[in-house]
Structures are given as C-alpha cells and as structure tokens.
C-alpha cells in the first residue's frame with residue numbers, strides 16, 4: 001500500500017505538471033482566456049510586447065477604477081512601454097491585441113474577415129442600437145450599400161449652401177465675441193449639429209434649447225460608457241444596474257432618443273406629403289439626403305422604424321461630435337501657429353468676396369488649408385482608437401488570434417509614429433504637401449479609419465470644416481488663450497479635453 005502511494009504520488013504530480021504546463025501554454029489560466037500563438041511557432045515575445053500583469057488575473061484589474069483621464073494616460077504609457085511595438089493584454093475570457101503600427105494595421109483594415117466591432121462597441125448599443133457603426137455582416141453590408149449614395153459628390157454639392165448658411169449665422173455670433181475670450185466648445189458643436197441635422201436628416205434645428213439638451217445628453221451617455229469601460233465589473237449588466245450610473249444612462253438615452261425620434265417624425269410627415277420627387281428637372285434620378293433614403297427603404301419594407309432610429313442616432317452621433325472636435329483643435333493650432341494662419345489667410349483671400357459664389361471645386365482646391373486640417377487630425381484624431389473582434393480563429397500579422405480576440409487599432413499612436421512622421425509633436429502642415437507624402441506608408445495617416453469600414457462621412461466632414469475655417473480666417477485673426485500644456489486629455493469614443501479650449505478673435509483690418 002505504502003509503495004503504491006509512493007509511486008502514484010509522483011506520477012500524479014508529473015501528470016498534473018504536464019497538464020498545467022499544457023494549459024498554461026494554451027490559456028492564460030486565471031484570466032480564463034486562450035493565449036495567442038505565433039504562426040511560425042517562434043516565441044510570442046519576438047513578435048509582440050506582452051504587457052506584464054499586475055495581478056494573476058491577466059490585465060483585468062490593471063484598469064480597475066480608472067478615470068477617462070487616467071485611462072488615456074495609461075494607454076499612452078502602455079504604448080511607450082512597448083517601445084513602438086504592438087502589445088498584448090489578457091482580459092477575462094479574451095486577449096486584447098493592441099496595434100500601434102501602420103504596417104500591421106494595414107492587414108487588419110484590409111481583411112474582409114475582420115469587420116466585426118469589438119466589445120467596447122457593445123457599450124454603445126443602448127444608444128446606437130445596430131446602426132452602421134456597430135452592426136456587422138449582412139446588415140452592415142446592405143445598409144452601407146444603401147447609404148453610400150447619400151454621400152455622393154453631387155449630394156455634397158447640394159449640402160454646401162446649408163454649410164454656408166450655418167456658417168454665416170456662426171460668424172455673426174463670433175463678431176459679438178471679438179476681442180473677448182471665446183470658448184470654442186460653446187459655439188462650434190452647435191454649428192456641426194445644425195449641419196448634420198439639416199443635411200443628412202433634412203430637418204432644420206430651429207429650437208436651440210432642444211439641441212443644447214441633446215448635446216448634454218450625449219456627453220452624459222459617453223461619461224457612463226467611460227465608467228463601464230474603466231471597470232470590468234461594469235461590463236456585467238446586473239452589476240452595472242446595481243452599482244453603476246444605470247439611471248443616468250436611462251434618463252439621458254430618453255432625451256437623446258426623443259430628440260432623434262422627433263426629427264424622424266418631422267421628416268416622415270414631409271416625405272409622405274411630398275413623396276419627394278425622384279427625378280430632377282433633367283430627368284436624372286435625384287439623390288436623397290440620408291434620412292430620405294431610409295424613409296424610401298421603409299416604404300418598400302426594407303427597413304423598420306427601429307432600424308431608421310438606429311441609423312439616425314448613429315449619423316447624428318458620428319457626424320457632429322467628430323467634426324466639432326476637429327474644428328476646435330484646428331482653430332487652436334491656428335491660434336498657436338501664426339505663420340500657418342497667415343499662409344491660410346493668403347490662400348482664402350483669393351476666394352470670391354461673396355461666399356455664395358464659392359463652389360465645391362474652389363473649396364477642394366484649397367490645398368494648404370487641407371494640409372492644416374490633416375495635420376490637426378494627425379495630432380488630435382477625433383476618433384483616437386477603433387476596435388475589431390475575431391469572430392473565429394484568425395491568422396493575422398503572423399499571429400494566431402483565438403476566436404473572440406479583441407483588437408484595438410490605436411489611430412492616435414499610429415499617426416504619432418516618428419518613423420512615418422519625424423518629430424511627431426511638431427505641428428507641421430507641410431508634411432501633407434504632395435512632395436512630402438510620396439514615400440509615406442499608405443496606412444500611416446488614418447483619421448477616418450481605412451478599408452471597408454472607413455468613415456462614410458469623410459468628404460462631408462472635410463467640406464464642412466473648410467467652409468467654416470475659410471470664413472473664420474477671412475474675418476478674424478485668431479489669438480491663443482489656451483495652450484497645449486493647459487489641456488488634460490480624456491479617452492473616449494471621441495477625443496476630449498477636460499478643459500474648454502479658448503481663443504481670442506481680432507477683427508481683420510479689411511473687415512471693419
């Protein structure tokens with residue numbers, strides 16, 4: 001008996017150790033998720049930086065109780081620690097592959113299999129449902145196909161007058177703030193929200209208080225999302241309901257959804273009464289604003305009311321906050337770089353005096369202003385990171401990613417890579433002059449993402465931004481009040497700063 005025990009104990013220990021080693025090789029055991037492997041069998045650390053964990057539970061608790069600000073810094077530190085390499089985290093049930101290099105991002109952007117968004121987007125679903133941003137597979141394919149014509153060049157041309165009209169309204173407001181401190185965050189978002197409502201949805205926002213409440217509610221929804229993002233326990237709906245800001249989310253969703261439903265209803269009534277003509281005076285098929293495309297699809301039974309709401313919420317959310325963020329940072333950088341502002345002024349001075357006479361072509365030809373916008377987006381991308389998920393085991397970048405692996409593409413880091421943008425912290429619009437871009441990696445500048453799931457509204461956004469910048473630069477000199485060192489960045493779906501950005505406007509001499 002004793003002999004049997006003496007023999008079987010070491011055998012059992014041996015078997016246990018073998019099993020443990022095998023499991024440990026395959027799974028990050030205490031984090032319950034499968035490990036990544038390399039395609040060629042070489043050590044993982046050769047291909048990717050594996051971030052050390054603070055506890056034995058993977059990297060889950062490394063992020064516990066973070067704030068939007070500290071999570072932004074944590075991500076930046078994680079990239080710095082990885083020293084220019086892509087890096088890996090192990091979370092509950094799934095690894096997270098963080099891509100900070102254009103070379104590897106390219107393969108992901110171009111993969112037809114990696115189009116499903118990751119778990120972070122599920123936190124957006126109470127707000128956006130299954131709209132274009134969050135949906136996948138067949139639903140996403142058919143909606144993208146249906147909505148693409150709503151952003152065609154011809155449609156953009158018809159939006160130009162709306163941009164100009166809203167711009168003129170804003171310039172009048174800005175004249176009242178001349179020589180005073182101006183908080184850009186107080187005036188710009190209203191401009192971009194009005195634009196997206198009127199162009200994409202075909203509804204004029206006449207009641208400003210409604211727009212104000214909507215913007216506030218979106219900010220609150222993002223804050224709750226951030227809370228959930230910073231604490232893995234809050235991913236669980238029950239825990240979030242009991243201990244999180246569940247009530248705040250519900251109340252603000254009510255406001256945001258009521259606002260968009262109201263806009264849809266207004267347009268639906270108009271749509272039914274006019275049955276918006278389908279051919280123009282030349283007999284050509286007319287292209288609709290995006291909401292009309294959806295209403296036409298509804299009339300043909302291809303989409304239901306909920307589907308329309310999801311798309312409208314998605315376009316309003318994606319279409320206004322991203323663009324206003326870009327405008328705010330660009331105006332700040334112009335204020336901080338007088339020489340750049342002067343070059344822009346020289347370019348816009350050549351435009352016709354009456355803005356009604358400026359065509360889309362003329363805006364397209366404002367090359368230097370475009371370089372300025374691009375450089376602002378490079379340094380301060382409105383969408384700092386995006387995510388994908390492996391719906392099945394996938395081989396990418398020489399790595400075997402298990403099913404459910406979460407992928408983060410850090411646009412913010414990619415566009416600050418000194419290999420592609422030397423001296424990346426310097427604001428230098430000339431980087432985007434044609435002669436300076438010829439040898440650049442095609443995926444080094446990706447503020448609108450790339451591949452199949454790129455931004456559907458990018459041309460819309462650039463035109464809208466140009467219209468306002470040209471008008472502001474023509475009318476005012478912009479002086480800085482806020483400096484970059486005054487700003488604390490926050491991580492979110494959209495890049496934010498804790499402080500409002502302030503500038504001072506001086507009336508230009510020829511505009512007395």
Ligand code: HEM
Nearest residue numbers: 132133318319322323326382383386448449455456457461
């Ligand atoms: C400076 C302005 C903008 C920036 C930087 C920007 C950036 C982006 C990025 C990075 C994505 C990819 C998101 C992801 O994969 O998670 C995206 C997607 C999207 N954007 Fe934009 N965007 C801007 C303006 C707009 C505007 C004006 C609209 C609409 C009017 C819009 C509508 C959308 C939609 C619907 C998607 C989802 C597309 C899809 O998955 O098929 N965006 N945008």
